[in-house]
Amino acid sequence: MQKQRIYLDNGASTQLDRQVLQVMLPFWTETYGNSSSHHSFGRQAEQALEEARTTVAKLLGAAASEEIVFTGCGSESDNLAVRGAMWAARAHGKGNHLITSCIEHSAVGQTAVSLHTHHGFDLTILPVDHSGQVRPADLEAAIRPDTVLVSIMAANNEIGTLQPIDELGAIAHAYGALFHTDAVQAVAVQRWQLAQQPIDLLSVAPHKFYGPKGMGMLYVRQGVELQPELTGGSHENGLRAGTVNVPFAVGAAKALELAMADLPETVAHYQRLRDRLIEGVLTAVPDNAILTGHPTHRLPHNASFAFRHLSGNDLLMHLDMAGIAASSGSACKSGDPKPSAVLEALGLGREWTKGGLRLTVGRHNTMDEIEQVVATLPRLVAKLQKIHVMFA
């Protein structure tokens, strides 16, 4: 018997929108030319690609369509931004210092550590407060004349906390540094006016908002110099060699367009479901659960919790068997879960840091589903707490 399944892991990936699929389809079998080719097939593809680029640029409030670079995924966008900016600065003798935060996605965090460990760049990793926000004063204190880049995510993938990126970006600019933000989680749940915002580089992954996987985008403000990671042809303004994935670029633009068209309704829907989840879980598990991340300044679709003395890994298994798909910052398929580094950064003790759970709602979720989760999750938590008491 196939149980009804409830997908609450939209922060990991989303269902491709059928309208997105429709606009992508012709670009495999009909308009299949290489967008770099000098013939009508190529020109058709190039036209579609540039239309997609323009659409994205407009939706993000960029000054020019050339500011949008198509990449292979969000992680690649982060790598291109961080490595690209640091290497370009080194090439021009322009400074050696990189600032990031302790709760970045590993695509930024590990890249920064690699630049520091293997390539001799100076690295400052900023702490966060109990809500997961970087304090602007900490950035002010850390920034130096040779700081090249400040990279702070727009919203944390695990706990959903939104960062004061306009404030942080303004500080970076005041000191002559570039500002990059990994907006993979946040881009499709708020409006952007990138031309007016103190943001030089912004990473996007369309599969987080009903677009295709295998596609990423990076906003690169005009005049910002990056060294390419992938060298070869002069595709994407010389920033990313390789035949451009035209169908996915078209799909990415369509996905962003759909997201922005319904933004207020979508966000209201997310918030309604999210708030019921938070209220329902915290009410049913009053002593052994906390909401992690900022209570209000958080992604509208993210409800993240920590459960005392529980293994998020175990909880995911039990939820999965109950038909509920969720995720955990310390989850690991190899059964070797580490405490969540993000939860540790919030100052939570050992009794909490393995017990993280992230529920991320999406367009397709209904209040009925949320009520089922609110009924099921506390019951599982209570049973697992009992096992913990027996076997601690």
Next chain:
Amino acid sequence: MSGGVDSSVAAALLVEKGYEVIGMMMRLWSEPGMGEQPALNRCCTPDQMADARRVANQLGIPFYVLDVKDYFRHTIVQFFIDEHEQGRTPNPCIECNRQIRFTYLLQQALVLDADFLATGHYAQVAQTATGYQLRQGVDTAKDQSYVLHMLTQQQLAHVLFPVGEYTKDEVRGLARRFGLPVASKQESQDLCFLGDNDYRRFLREYSQRAAQPGEIVDENGRFLGHHTGLPFYTIGQRKGLGISSTEPLYVVAKDSERNALVVGPRERLGQQRLRVRDVNWIVGIPPAEPIHAAVKIRYKAAGAAATVTPLPNQEAVVEFWEPVFGITPGQGAVFFDRAICLGGGIIADYEQDDGELQPTTTIPLTLRVS
């Protein structure tokens, strides 16, 4: 599921019978790799995990890995060290079954609304009018009921051993028939948490006390030589003692209080009585009278005819009809009536020639708090 043949076939058999099967692996603690050498632990390695996951995918069942590292370290591994420090020779598989597999893992399974916990053990559970019986596996050479003697009626009601009705060869044949990628895998062996299968090195590294050199004495306390640490000798050992004597001398006892290795002539190895602690009777209650049973004093031992007398406090005395050799405190003593496992416990001590049971210090077998 360990990624081995037995648990893989167990899962496949259940799927074939129409059960809704959930694959689970326990990630246990194992020694970190030593220096450049990666850990060679047989269980929970990435390879084993990949094998188990592949089998689960092929069977179309979910597969999860449970993190039991800390709990396993604090209970089973620490127990292994503590017992050796007390001069006993523990069987960690028995303790793992008692404290983790059929308790912790079973509880997890029941929370998943599972009806049964199935494992790849070679044993059988039979339902009778008077309750559940634990029986030997059909393959008596592979029978594992010895390490399952602690199962209670409540546990047996929720346990399945699907490969128990087959021989090992048949199980390998089934693995091939099911097309499982693990059909020709090697037997696992020894203690799963050791980095290199060398428990002597492990004890030297993880315990100050277990590996203390001391004296080798005869039964009158006469000094005969030095030993390198009690755990490194087995009851009945003759070679490698480094002592000279007119007659062959064998290890007959470990005196942990004096850290002395006691040796004696061969006839002193044969013992007729032993006391068992932490006794579980499969039927749920001890027999009202002494019973006759075949008693196994280690996993691979043949059953020896004996009279088993239940005592209060989950103890029992076993009197063998003939002297048996190599009785080792810390090992299980498990009682059988032909293929039926009646129960068993842990060997606490055994009788020396003066008829007194030699006490060994016992540590309570309660669950430890980490």
